[in-house]
Amino acid sequence: MAKPRINVHITREVWKRLDEMAKRPGVSKAAIVDAALAAFLSPEADDRRDAAIIRRLDRIDRRIDRADRDITVTAETLALFARYFLTVTPPLPEQDRQAAQALGRERFGYFIEQLAKRLASGKSLSAEVLDDTVPEASQFADTMDFTTIGK
Template sequence: MAKPRINVHITREVWKQLDEMTKRPGVSKAAIVDAALASFLSPEADDRRDAAIIKRLDRIDRRIDRVERDMTVTAETLALYIRYYLTVTPPLPEQDQRAAQALGRERFEYFIEQLAKRLASGKSLTAEVLDDVGPEQDHFASATDFATISK
C-alpha cells in the first residue's frame, strides 16, 4: 500500500537543517518529517507540553507567594509605624493646626516627588538597605580558614 503524499511549505532555515540531516547515510527527508510529525502528534508530546506548563505555573505560584509575603511584611511594617506614630504624637493646639497642615502639605508634596524619582530610577530602598547592612566579603570564611580548621 502506498503512503499518502503531502506538500508543505517550510522556512529556509528548517529546509537547510533538514537537508543537512539527510546527508547522513540511511536518513531520508520523508523519514525525518514522518518521525517529527509522529512525535508532535503523539500523546507523549502533550504530556511533555503539560509538564512544561505545570513547571512554569509552579514557578509563577512560588513568585506570587513571595510577593504576597513581602506585601504582608510591608503592610504590617506600615501599620506598626502608624500605630506608634499616632500613639506618641500629641494633638496640636487649635492655633498651631493651620501652620502644621501647611507644613504637612509641603512635606507630602516633597515625599511624592521623592517617591516618583525613586520609582522612575528603578532603585528599591529595601535593596539599598539590605546592601548597606549585608555582610561584606571579609565576614565569610576563606579557603585557608577551612584548611586550618580541618588540620
Template structure:
C-alpha cells in the same frame, strides 16, 4: 521488530487520528506511539510543556517574594502609624495652620521622592530586606520556635524604656487613647 498493539478508541478520536495521519511524513502508528510515549513519560516532553512548567514555577516563586514584601510593607506601615498616633501630642489650635502648611510641603516632597524612586526602578523594600538579611540573617526567625514576637530578641536590661521589648509604643494616656481610637 516492534510489538503490535490493538486498542479501541472513540469515534471522534479515530476521526482526528485519521486526519492527522494524512499529513505528509506521518502515519497512525507514529502518532499513537508519540502520544503514548508523551502520556507515559511526561519528563521526556519535547513540546515545551516542561519549559512552561519551569516558567510557572519561577512565577510562583516571584509571587511568593512579592507576597512577603507586601506583608513586610503592610506591617511596617501599620506599626509606624500606630506609633505615630500614640506618641504625637495634639497641637494647640493656634499652631494647626502652620502644621498643615508644613505637612503639605513634606507630603509634596514625599510624593516627589516616591515618583523619582519608581521612575528609576528602585525598590526600597527590596533594598532594606537585602541589607537586613545580609547584616542580620536570622532577624526574622528569632524566637519563632518559642512563639515570641518577632524582634523580641532579649529582655531589656536598661531599665524602663519608652518602648516595649516587642518594639511597641507605650500605652497612651486615656485622653490620647480616645483621640487615637477616633482617627
C-alpha cells in the same frame, strides 16, 4: 509491505527548512517528516509539554508567594509606623494647626516627588536596606576560625 502515502500542504518556510535538512547525506524528506510526526503524536511529547508547563507554573507560584510576602511585610510596616506615629505624636494646640497643616502639605509634596523619582529610577528602598543589612560572605566565620577556638 509498502508504507502508506499522504499528500499534505505546508508553508514555503517549512518546505525550505525541510529541503535544507534533507540535503544531508543519509537523510530523506520522508524520514524527517515521519520522525517529526512520530514525535508530535508521541505521548512523551505531551509529557514534555506538561513538564514544561508545570515548571512555568511553579516559577509563577514562587513569584506570587514572594510578592505576597513582600505585600504582607509592607502592610505590616506601614501599620506599625502609623500606630507608633499616632501613639507618640501629641495633638497640636488650635493656634498652631494652620501652620502645621501648611508645613505638612509642603513635606507631603516633597515626599511625593521623592517617591516619583525612586519609582522612575527602578531602585527599591527595601532592596537597598537588605543590601545594607545582610552580611557579605566574607563576614561569616570560616573553618579556620573554629579550629582555633580554645587553643
